Amino acid sequence: MSIVYLNGEYLPLEEARISVLDRGFLFADGVYEVFPSYNSKPFRLNEHLSRLDNSLAGIYMSNPLSKQEWAAIFAEVIARNAGRHQSLYLQLTRGISPRDHLFSDDIKPTVFVMSKPLEAKTSNAGIAAITREDPRWKHCDLKTIALLPGVMLRHEARTQGATEAILYREGRLTEGAASNVFVISDGVVRTPPRSRAILPGVTRDLVVELLRGDKVECREEEIDIRALDSADEIWITSSTWEIVPVISLNDRVVGSGEPGPLYRQANALYQDIKENY
Ligand SMILES: Cc1ncc(COP(=O)(O)O)c(C=O)c1O
Incomplete structure (x- = not known):
């Protein structure tokens, strides 16, 4: 049985309860992070915690826990759950109060952490994706729990026999429904630049760093959506997916049709x- 952390307590998932007045439930008023732990050690924890601080500041909340306190909770949750590699999920909502858009500053936030075993990757062979106009708001740099657009996009992708939806705004590539996007042509790797239109992916940043360190030309720049049509390769990245090749886009083969x-x-x-972590 999975053991989770909720507001200071470690308890079985089935026993974890929150109030229906929680602002996360009523307003999606909260933020989250997802990150892997490899060999029982959180991967890129500093990067995820600093993005958490950024998301919290963006929704006018402060972080109730220090980095050391977060690290202690993650260590305990990892130790109490199965799996050498795990996927950690943390969620913070503004807390419980009578339903009102306006919040008061003295509410206690709800703090929740859970974990599940990180399954072996099945996506190395490549996935199918679709493209869609980006329907989301103008603060996509904040990792908030308001994920209905992503839920709808993933559903649409599935109805088209695909796994991910790749998004664009005003003709420019943004990101995937739950991933960042890379486009490769003529040996050059490109990904959209950091802006409010995309989540600054921790995996994205690591991939850029690793490629540059290996002398591959890697640009962070605006990308016309039409570049996807002639791309040699397309990848998506996320903490739990890592790097995944897109081998079919809107039912058309990408590049050679293979990773x-x-x-x-x-x-x-x-x-x-990862292996040496
Ligand atoms: C919208 C969106 N973009 C990008 C990412 C990738 O971010 P990271 O590599 O930090 O997991 C995610 C991850 O879930 C996401 O939801």
Whole structure:
């Protein structure tokens, strides 16, 4: 049985309860993070905690816990759950109060952490994706729990026999419904720049760093959605998916229709870091 952390207590998932007046439930008033722990050690924890601080500041909340306190909770949750590699989920909501858009500053936030075993990757062979106009709001840099657009996009992808939806705004690529996007042409790797239109992915940043360290030209720049049509390779990245090649887009084959050479290079660099972590 899975053991979770809720507001200072460790308890079985089935016994974890929150009030229906929690602002997360009523307003999606909260933020979250997801990150892997490899060999029982949280991966890129500093990066995830600093993005958490950024998301909290963006919704006018302060972090109720220090970095050391978060690290202690993660260590305990990891120890109490099965799996050498786990996927950790943390959620913070503004807390419980009578339903009113306006919040008071003295509410106690709800703090929740859970974990599940990180399953072996099945996506190395590549996935199918669709493209859609980005229907989300203008603060996509904040990792908030208001995920209905992503839920709808993933559903649409599935109805088209695909796994992910790749999004664009005003003709420019943004990101995936729950991933960042890379486009590879003529040996150059490109990904949209950091802005409010995308989540600053921790995996994205690591992939950029690893490729540059391996002398691959890697640009963070605006990308016309039409670049997808002629791309040699397309990848998506996320903390639990790692790097995934997109081999079919809107039912058309991408590049050779197989994971490309730069994917294999990037993935080897990533797996090396992970295995030696
Ligand atoms: C919208 C969105 N973009 C990008 C990412 C990838 O971020 P990270 O690599 O930090 O997991 C995610 C992860 O879930 C996401 O939901």
